[in-house]
Amino acid sequence: MGTHATKPDSTKRILDAVRAIPKGQVAGYGEVARRAGLPGRARLVARLLSQNEDRRLPWHRVLRSDGRIAFPEGSEGWHEQTARLRGEGILVENGRVRGLRAAVTREEALDAEVWGAPPVSRKAAKAVGKSGRRR
DNA sequence: TTAATGACCGTGT
DNA sequence: TACACGGCCATTA
Structure with missing residues (x-):
């Protein structure tokens, strides 16, 4: 079969x-x-996205763990990502996605009540929207 | 082969 | 919120 390795399925x-x-x-x-x-x-992940050319790929939904856009502020990609996110109804301000902290905190709190999740320090609460973290 | 680089991450201060 | 530090990992120089 693969005489020579194909692109890793990772x-x-x-x-x-x-x-x-x-x-x-x-x-x-x-x-x-x-x-x-x-x-x-x-x-x-970051490297793949930087080389991605597929326009169908929702790359703009990927942020740094603190909820900030990974591009340098003011750069072209920064502007585009901001625009795309806003286009989906996501509140972005100053290169940062707002409205996550409250939402995530709420869910973390829920998790904690449901299955005794470990204490959430501000750091963890800041973790990017695992909006779909219900399981 | 070693060193530097990058759309990163988590903790600690 | 900001910065420093150490980790992690693949690609490039």
């Missing part, structure tokens, strides 16, 4: 994980990697 899995982010929701690079079954490969 690539495919990461792209699938990105495509799986519902419209109007966002996820962090690390979160995407984890969902793709590749914990710790956040940088790989």
